[in-house]
Amino acid sequence: MSQKLAKESFRSVFKVVDKESLRWFPGHMGKGLKQMQQRLKKVDCVMEIHDARIPFSGRNSDFKYTISGIKPHILILNKVDLIDSRIKKQIETKLKNECEHVIFTNCKLSNDAGVKKLFPLAQELINKSDRYNRSGEEDFCVMMIGVPNVGKSSLTNCLRNRFLRKGNASQVGARPGITRSVLMKIKISEKPLSYMLDTPGILTPNIPNTEVGLKLALCNTIEDHLVGETTIADYLLYWLNKFQHFEYVQVFGLKEATDDILEVLTQIALNNGKMLKFKDPSAGMYVQRPNLDAAAKLMIKSFRIGELGKLMLDEEFL
């Protein structure tokens, strides 16, 4: 059976057996959001960071009610190294009515073009804005926000390092002996004097349905154990088949594309020597079977490090 022919035999929807297990997050942010709203008052520009593999899924826009139309807002799509660069323009166009300023970044790259653009853009937008309650302040202040694991800390470090590399040796964030928790701001530019809040704001992902939850889990934004590795791996397989990304067949050493997660996990376990040994009382001897949980972890990892191709999980929205 060829991979193309196999398409008809793949699942057309992804069914999750245990609906209760899908309550991954409490639906509200409560105290965290209130604190963030307080901090937002002290900044001139909000840098919202999200994972480029899910540009339309999982973003939490609650903060917008505080800043909408008041403070400049830049949407940063990080981990751009993991998607096909040819679709960047399409993503940007699609997001235009939500956010005018979209920047793609790769924090793994020193001197990344997107990272370089960020500060000049923020300064330009702040200069154009009326700065609301901060018009009396001379220094600029920026805050980074986003859901877990999208790269807030990495980007903060990139921006800090860029500034330090320019020969600004003794900056607030670079002095040894100062505990991070005491630091409130990191200087990222001298002229105009600009700071970034040291601790990024962590948003709770927005999960309107199961598929968004599973995409967020694949991108490591929800902890794996909350969803279950096998469920995440099965969703990945479903998604790869649905969008005809068959690189996995070769990567996992399969004979052909399949919709059967047990078949895939068994093969991955065998390839990687992930076996469980246990005593079979009826036979009175030790037997081995594939460790499917370990295999599921390996499968998810393959996706996360880009082994299965440059994949953008929101493909259906383009």
Ligand SMILES: Nc1nc2c(ncn2[C@@H]2O[C@H](COP(=O)(O)OP(=O)(O)O)[C@@H](O)[C@H]2O)c(=O)[nH]1
């Ligand atoms: N491939 C890739 N990985 C990244 C990038 N930026 C961050 N990461 C990785 O994503 C993970 C989460 O990053 P972190 O900065 O801790 O995210 P935070 O939770 O938002 O602060 C880490 O393993 C980083 O190494 C990027 O641009 N590309």
Ligand SMILES: [Mg+2]
């Ligand atoms: Mg962090």
